[in-house]
Amino acid sequence: MTSGGTGHAEESQGGLRTALAGLTTRGRSFLAAGVAAAVCAYVLGQSDLLRVGLLLAVLPLVCATVLYRTRYRVAGSRRLSPARVPAGSEARVHLRMDNVSRLPTGLLMLQDRVPYVLGPRPRFVLDRVEAGGHREVSYRVRSDLRGRYPLGPLQLRLTDPFGMCELTRSFSTHDTLTVIPRVEPLPPVRLSGEAKGYGDGRQRSLALAGEDDVIPRGYRHGDDLRRVHWRLTARYGELMVRREEQPQRARCTVLLDTRGIAFAGAGPDSAFEWAVSGAASTLVHMLERGFSVRLLTDTGSSVPGEGADGFAGASQESADAAGLMMDTLAVVDHSDGAGLSRAYDVLRGGGEGLLIAFLGDLDEEQATVLAKMRQRSGGAVAFLLESDGWVRGPGTAPGSPDRSGERLRMLREAGWTAVTVPRGAGRVVLGELGQSAPAVGAAGPRHHGPVADVSV
Template sequence: MSRPVPTLRGWVVGAAGVVLLVAAGWAGRVDLLFGGLLLTIAPLVAMAAVALDRPWLSVARTYSPDTVEVGEEVQVRLDVRNQSGRATASMSWVDTVPAGFARLAFRALPSLASGQSVTLRYSERAARRGAYLLGPLTVARTDPFGLARGGYGVGESKVLLVTPRVRALAGSGDDEARGEGTDPELVRHSIPSTDEVIPRDYRAGDPLRRVQWRATARAGRLMVRQEEQLSNPEAWLLLDTLRAHAGGAEPFERAVELVASIGSHLLDVGYQLGVHETGERQLAGSYELPGGDQLLVGQLAAIEQVREPGGDIAGRFAASLRATRSGVPVFLILVDGDPQLAAEFAPLRRYAAPAIAFLMTSSAAAARELLERAGWVCVEADGRTDAAAAWSLAMQAQQPAGGPRLAGAADVRP
C-alpha cells in the first residue's frame, strides 16, 4: 500500500485550520480555536481512515496471446472480484508495468457489491525482448470527504514473455509447404538414405508440408511423411554471448533475432538444430520438432550477455561437428567480429557445408579476412540489415559449385 496523502482539498482544509488557530491565539476566541483544531485534524483523520479501510479484492490476470514478439500488442485482462462482505467505494485503478512499456493513467473502477466482479482490459507493447513482470494492480481511493487519498496493491504479478522477432526467411514459403524447393533438397543431401517414405499419424506440431495426402486418403486420418525424422539431419548455430565481445546492446539484440529466425527456419525445413554459445550456457543446446522452435525462441527471450566464457567452446563445437556423418550447415553469429574468436572457429570450415558467418558490425575487417581465407561465407549484418536481409545476402554470396543448396540460393562451396 502506498502511503496516504492529503488531496488538494485536504491541504486547503488543513491550511485553513492553521490560520484559524493563529487567529484564535491572537484574538483569544475559543470558537476560532475549536474550528481551527477541527479543520487541522480532519485531514489526518481522513488519512488514517483511508489507510485502515482497505478494500479486499482478488485479481485474476491473463494475457492474449500468452507470449508476444517484440513490437507486437498484448491484451491484458484483469478479472477483479470483491471478496469483502460489503460494497466497495468508487475507486480508480492502474496496473504496474516495468520500464519499456507505456505508462498507464488511472481509470475509474466502479463500486462492487459483495462477491461482484468486473473485467478490466488494456493493451501494451514491449520495445525489447525479455521476461517482464506486470502487476500488481494498484487501486486508489479517497475518503468520503475527499480530504485524503491512498493506494493499494492488489493481486500478484505475472510474467509476460516477449520473444525476439522471427523473420520469414527466403525458402520458407509455399514451395516448402508442398514439399518442394531447395531446403528439402539439402535435407536429402545431408543424409542420402532417405528415399523410403514411411507415413505415420499426424502429431501436433508437425509442419503441414509433411502431410502425405495419398496415405491420408487411404487411412481416413491425417498421415505425414517421416523421412526427415528418420534421417535426422543436423544444422549448427554458434552465438557470441560474451560481454567482452559485445559491441553494445543493439548488435547483440540483432544477433539474437538472427538466431531466432535462422533456427526457426532450419527446424521448419526438417533439421535437428544444435546451438552453442561462447559464454556460459543459457540455452538447451539441442532442438527438434515438434515444439523445438517455440522452446528456442522462448529461451532466447531471456538470454543475456555474460562475462564468463564457456570453456573450450571451439573444441566442443569441433567435437559436435566431427560426430556428424557428413558436412552440415554451420552458422556463426559474431557480435563484434573479434579476430581471436574468428581465428578459433575458422578451421571448422572443413566440417561445414555450407559455412556462413554473420558479423553484426561493419568494423570487423580482420575477422572477416581470417574467416574468408578459411573458406567461410561472411555477411555483415549491421543496424541497417535485418535478419531476412542478412539471410538473403548470405544465400547470394554462396559460390556455385554443384554442391547442396540452401533455401533457394546459389550452390555452396565444396
Template sequence: MTGRGVSTLLAGILLAIAANVLAAPVLLYVAALLFGMLVLAALFVFAPRRRIRVDRTVAADLLTVGDDTTVRMRVEVRTVMRPPAGLWRDVLPPAVLGSATGSFPAADAEAVPGGTAMTMVYPISGVRRGLASLGPLQLTTSDPFGLFARTDELGDVTPITIVPAVLPLPRLADRTGRAGGTAQTSSHRLGQGTDNLSPRRYVPGDSMRRIHWRATAHRGDLMVRQEEQESSPDALVVLDRAGARWQNADGETDLNGFDRAVTACASIAVHLVDQGFAVDVVDATGVLIGRLRGAEDERDGLLVSLAGTSPRSGERDHGLPAAAEGHTVGPLVVITGTIDPADAGSLPHGGAGSPILLATSTTADALAAAGMQGWATAALGDDPADAWTDAGAAEPGSATVDAGAAPLARSSGSPRRTDAAGAETESAHVR
C-alpha cells in the same frame, strides 16, 4: 495527505494563530472545523478493512516482441461498506507496453455473496524480450473532499515471457540435397524397407509382413527386409554470449545489439528447421541452448530459452572453434557481436556445407579476414533478412519465407518432399 489536505491543514493552523493574535474566537471555530474535516477524512480512507482478491489471466502463453495480447483481471472486493471508489492501475514491466488503468469500481461490477466482483480487460504489446511479471494491482482511493488518498497493492504478480520475434528470411541458397534437408537419409536400423534393400535372416519376433519372399526363395532360408532410418542433415547455429563481445565504446553492455543477435538466432533456427534441417542452437562454448527437430514444443522451448539469455560477463570466450568442431554436414551459422580481424582470421568452420558469420558490430577488415577462411560474412542490423541476403545465404530471386508459418510438428508416417512441379508428395524411403 493530498495537496488539498496539506492546504487545509495549513489554513487551519494559520486561522488558529490569527484567532489568538486578533482575539477573534470565530476564526478558532473555523480552524477547529478544518481540523475535524481532516480527522474524518483520514478515518474514512484508512479505517475500512478490505479483502480484495485478484485473478489475472493473459490470453497468450508466450508474448512475442511486436505482438499484442490482452490481460483479463477478475477482482472481488469484500468489505462491510460500499466498494471503494477511485482509480486502479496494474503495474507493467518495461518489457511490455499498455494502458492498464481505469476507474474503480468498473462499469460491469456485480454483486456477489459478501461483496462485489468486476472484470477489467486491457491490451499489452511486447517491446523487449525477457522474463517479466504483471502486477501487483494498485488501487488508489480518496475521501469525498480529496484530503487523503490511499494506495493499496493487491494480489500477486503474474509471470509473463516475452520471446524474440521470428522474422521471415529468404530461402537458403546452398541446400544439401534436392529437397533441402529432407533429401538426406541414412540406413542403419532394421525393419520394413523396400525390395532393393539387402535382406537378413529371420529372427524370432520379426513381423511376417517384413519377409522378403524373393530372397527367401533364392536362399532357401526365411529372409526379412532391412529398414533404413530417415534423417536430416544437421544445421548448427552458434550464439556468441561472451560479455566482452557485447561491450560498446563506453564499456557498457550493448543490449540492443544483443537483442538483434537473439532475434536473428531465433529467425535463422526456425527458418532452417522449416527447410528440413535438424537444428542445434548452442553458445560459443558448445552449451546447448535449444534443439529443433520439427515439433512445436521444441520451438517454444527454444524461444523461451532465448527470452532469458543475456551476455555473460568476464573474459572473452575462445570457444567458437569448439562449438563448431565436428560439424561438417549442413549449414553453420555463427552470430557474434564485436569481432576483431585476429579472431575472425583464426575462426575455423570445420568444412561446414554453408559457413555463415554474422556480426552486429565489426569492421570491414574483420569480415574480410573471415572471408579468407571461407566464411560468408555480413553485418547484422535490425532485419536479419538483410544480413542473410548480404552473406549470400539467400537463394537468388527467392521470396521471403515466413519462418514458422508452416506447422513444425508433423504426424507419424512417410516423410514428405517436394517434386519438380512444386507439389508436396509422400516420399518413400530415400537412400
C-alpha cells in the same frame, strides 16, 4: 484484498499515524485551516469561529479514520495476451477486480507497476463496485528491446468521498512479459541429401538392415496388436512387438557469437540485435522444415532442456522447442569471452549436420577456429557483422577492409559460405543449402563479393 484470488494485499500498519500519512493536500489544508481558526477563536474570544475551526479540523480526521478502518475484500487478477511477444509488437494486459464482500466499495484508483521501457505506468479510476460485482480494464505495452519484464504488483488506492485521504494497498503477485527477438519468415529453400529434415537416412537404414531384420521389444500398453511378433512371443513366453525403424532427422546447429568485444553499439538497430534476430529466424525456419536444431553460443552453452544429444525438435515437440529457444534468446547478452574455442569443443564429436553461424568481428585466431569447425559439419554458412560498417553507418569507409577480406577468404577456403551483412539489412536469406556447397542467396550460387545477399 487478494490478487488472483490467492495472494493477500499488504495491509498498512501504524494506526492513526498511517491514516494521517494518507491525508491528501485537501485534507491537510482543511486540518491546518481548522487549527488556525481554533487558535484565532481562542485569542479573539469568538465561539462561533471556534465551532467552524473544529468542524474543519475534525472532518479530515474522521475521513482518515473511517477509511483506515474500512476493510474491502477485493480480488484482483492479471492476464497477458500474449505472454510472449516479439520485439516491436504490442501485448495487452487485462486487469479484473472482483468485490467478494457483501458491501459495495467506494471510488477505487487502480495502478499497475510496469518497467519504463514498456511505456507509462497505467492508472485507472473504478467507480463504485457493487457487492459480488467486478470491473475489467486493460492497457497495452510495447518494447523494442527484447528481455523479460515484470508486471506488478498491482496497487489499489482507496479514497473517501470528500477526497480528504488516500490509502494504498499492494497485491503480492506479479507476472512476467517475455519480449522475444523479431522472427522474420524465411522463404522456402530447396535442400538435398542429408540437409533435408527427414533426408535419406530412413532409406539407407532400411537398406542396410532390411525390412525383415527388425529388433523386437516387449509389448507396451497401447501398442498395435498387428505389430506382435508371434514367433518371438512363443520363444520368449511374453508378447513381443516389432520395433519400427525411425527416420533419421537431419541436424542443424545455429552458432550465435555473443562476445562483447566482437560487437560495437547498442540498441534495437545494433549489429548484435540483428544477429540475435537472425538466429531466431533461422531456428524457427529449420524447426518447421523438420530439422533437429541446437542453439549454441561462443561460451559452449546451449538451450536448457534439450535432448540427450543436445538437439531438440521432434515433430510433436517442435513448438515447445521453439518457445524454449526464443525464451533463451530473449535474455541472451554479451559474454566476457574472447574466443570461440568452447563452441569448437562442443562440435568436436562430428556428425553435427548443417552449421549456420552469426558472427561479429573476427581476428586471425578465431577465423582459424572457425575453419576447423567446418570439418565437423556437413555444411557451413557464416554471416559476418562488422562493427565498423554498423557503427559508422552506410556510405562510410570501413576501418580495416583488408582484414575483413582476409577473414572471408580464410573461411571460404575452409569450405564455409561466408558473407558479410551490411548495416540496415532486413532479414536472412538462406537460399540453397546443399551438403557439398551450401550457398546464401535467392538463386543459390556461391558469392565472391564482400556483401551478403540479404533482403532489405
